[in-house]
Amino acid sequence: MTDARIAVELQEPPSPIGRNSSELPAGVDDAIAVTVASGGDSHLVDVAWKNLTVTSRKMKRPLLNNVTGAITDGFYAIMGPSGSGKSTLLNTLACRLDRGVNVQGELKLNGQDYSNAELKKLSGYVMQDDLLNAHLTVEETLRYTAELRMPRTTTPEERQERVETVMNSVGLTHVRDVIVGSPIKKGISGGERKRLCVAMELLTKPKLLFLDEPTSGLDSVTALSLCRLLRRLAMSRLCTVVTTIHQPQAKIFNLFDQLLLLNRGAIVYQGPAQDALDFFDRSGFPCPLHENPADHFLDVITPNHNDSVESLVAKEESLAKHYQPPPVEHLLDNPRPLVLPRDATPWHMQFRVLLRRSVKEVWRKRSTTLVLLLQTIIIAVLIGTVFLQIGTDQKSVVRRQPVLFFCVINQGMFGALIVINSFPSERMLALRERAAGTYHVSAYFLAKVTAETVSQLPAPIIFACIVYWLVGLQAVAAKFFIFMGFMILCSTAATSLALAVSAIARTTDMSVTILPMALEICRLFGGFFLSPANLPKYFVWLDALSYVKYTYVGISLNELTGLELYCTPPQLNAQGKCPITSGEQTINALGLDYLNMGQCAGILVAYIFICRFIAYLGVRFLKH
Structure with a gap:
């Protein structure tokens, strides 16, 4: 040209409107x-x-x-x-x-x-x-x-x-x-x-x-x-x-x-x-x-x-x-070629760009992450000081299970409440971008959940480091890292459940109403209040859907296996013997031996993938 x-x-063709120099920058x-x-x-x-x-x-x-x-x-x-x-x-x-x-x-x-x-x-x-x-x-x-x-x-x-x-x-x-x-x-x-x-x-x-x-x-x-x-x-x-x-x-x-x-x-x-x-x-x-x-x-x-x-x-x-x-026949009956531009970026490039964008969003919202970390530290210190160095005597048998259950409840709550607004707040923006052909839904979803998952990893890690040693659980490196791994899986499972709820719910109000009920059900059937053997048959399916149960059983098996307990003189029974001398006895008494740690971890991983797949389906097909 x-x-x-x-x-x-x-x-510009003649117009009764003159240009105002202040309307746009020079x-x-x-x-x-x-x-x-x-x-x-x-x-x-x-x-x-x-x-x-x-x-x-x-x-x-x-x-x-x-x-x-x-x-x-x-x-x-x-x-x-x-x-x-x-x-x-x-x-x-x-x-x-x-x-x-x-x-x-x-x-x-x-x-x-x-x-x-x-x-x-x-x-x-x-x-x-x-x-x-x-x-x-x-x-x-x-x-x-x-x-x-x-x-x-x-x-x-x-x-x-x-x-x-x-x-x-x-x-x-x-x-x-x-x-x-x-x-x-x-x-x-x-x-x-x-x-x-x-x-x-x-x-x-x-x-x-x-x-x-x-x-x-x-x-x-x-x-x-x-x-x-x-x-x-x-x-x-x-x-x-x-x-x-x-x-x-x-x-x-x-x-x-x-x-x-x-x-x-x-x-x-x-x-x-x-x-x-x-x-x-x-x-x-x-x-x-x-x-x-x-x-x-x-x-x-x-x-x-x-x-x-x-x-x-x-x-x-x-x-x-x-x-x-107006006559339009000459436009309708006279085909002219359409010169279409080449396709936009492929899937892998879309994912990379969207991941960078999501990471930047998370960084700009870092005050929320810092609040989560502060809450985690405060709760971890409180739990650690309330159950400070529980020891290995007979009293520790009664105190050990509540502290393990509290750990699960904590890691299954804060992360979930933070991500509950993830998809409802962005649904209309994502629909606009999808309508314009900006990206594939799968690239957007995977980039978003990856960025948010990585941003939430420090919380369960810090929590495990504080609680484990303050409470005085088994001082074995392997057991500590297994405990930390279960805390990460628990936090990720809870956030996955929250993502699924947020993707399916029509509004933020609906999602914040549904999620607390879902979390409460998971806590109720978490294996601490009632063992699966004592549940009514018509509630067994709810027990199977509780991520809390698998985390609680997993960290209980990790802590109790190989644990040696002793008795102080007042704690001996009438025969002069110690009632409980090993963690395995507690496992049998509580009925926790129906699963092993590997099964618990595997089920939690599957739970995470299933919840996130449900969340993807909600983002992909529900436009509300």
Whole structure:
């Protein structure tokens, strides 16, 4: 592309809106020019539809009723009152409809039928809600997105160059190192969040950019700034921009090239935005002087409770009489080739990138991990001092089992409560990233659970080091490390159970309600209060599902095997003998000999894998 052509394409058509120098950082227009120059093939694609009807099993009235139209290039606004079908049309074109929705009619991209997978490679989609990772900076968000979504043949240098170019083009360079933040964590502003969402989609050089209510929740100045940015992107022929918008201010309305006006699932008007005034004038509804055209259009097509049925029918008939659907046959019947970019990164690269991202998130949330470690140390010291050096006399027989059970309960609680919010808090973000084809679910799940598991390993290790020696359990190195291993398995099993609950539960409130009940059941059937032999038959299955039981039996066998006990003179029985002289006697008395340590460890490992597989299925298939 020549410099002259770039200059021509970047000239903004005459508009009643002049540029406000404060709306975006300096250099944004130059950055857009660079983006266009480096964008490769600038030929845009078109979408055409004819007799398109969209129905839902939940609603009797069609969401879209026999509509015809096309999108070629420019800046498109899809307007209409609430419930008119704006988002339905946008999501139909973008292949983002929910399950249970039926689509009938012709819908083609460059004259060809297209699939969701093909459209993902050619388009970007910005949701109404700014679903972003609160713990990453602006630059990190864009860099990870580039690594996951740009073609696998792209070099690291090219990715970073693309990130810099796009970040500059949307005016985010000045906040590149600022944390994105959340409602409870200060970060970038609302307008900057929306521009970041746009920037993430621009990284892949889309031919189509869909936006659902991008100005929702923004003040008038920020909304105008964002729409001016989108207009410049459209006029630079970087991509065709299609956005739904409810009731824009006059300055924003004047930025649109094309207008699609919908009401009750039908298109009332489609054509140049500035020609809509003439259309409504011809239909008998002229726009009063100094009134916002967008407000006037919506006032005309939105039913008023004071209007009679006859006036509403007459209004609809007048609008329908003067509206002529655009001719789309030449777009539908003339197939043009679709140049699809190469596939994005393979699975192993996705896992590596997502693991680095997850580790960074964990590090940014390290205060939570530090609190867990502090709790662990405090509880470990308390248990160790309460049962300080229990010894090996007859009294220790009574004290040893409670302290072992307390160890299991402790390691099965804190870690589980920390991860319970893992998936509910990120579910919508993960769904957005998956809908954009960012990664495979398995890569995301494995990276996340790996990072969280590693971050929680120090807690059971520190706990074992403190408790084991303060309590005075057998001073044998092998037994100490076996005890530590069971503490790690117990903590991991509990967090695995919590992950499964969090992945299946619809909300955080539901998960924090279910998990304590599940943990309490595991404690009740943990082998300390009742041995399996004394359980009612109809509760045996609950006993088998308790990770607490396998940990408790495992560390009990580890501690009691080879333990020699003695008696003080007052502890001798009537025959002058010591009642219990070995740990094996305690094992037999408590009925703990139905399992061995290897079986306990193996069952815990299987328990961990099964719970995490259930969690994966929840993340993969439950979208709520």
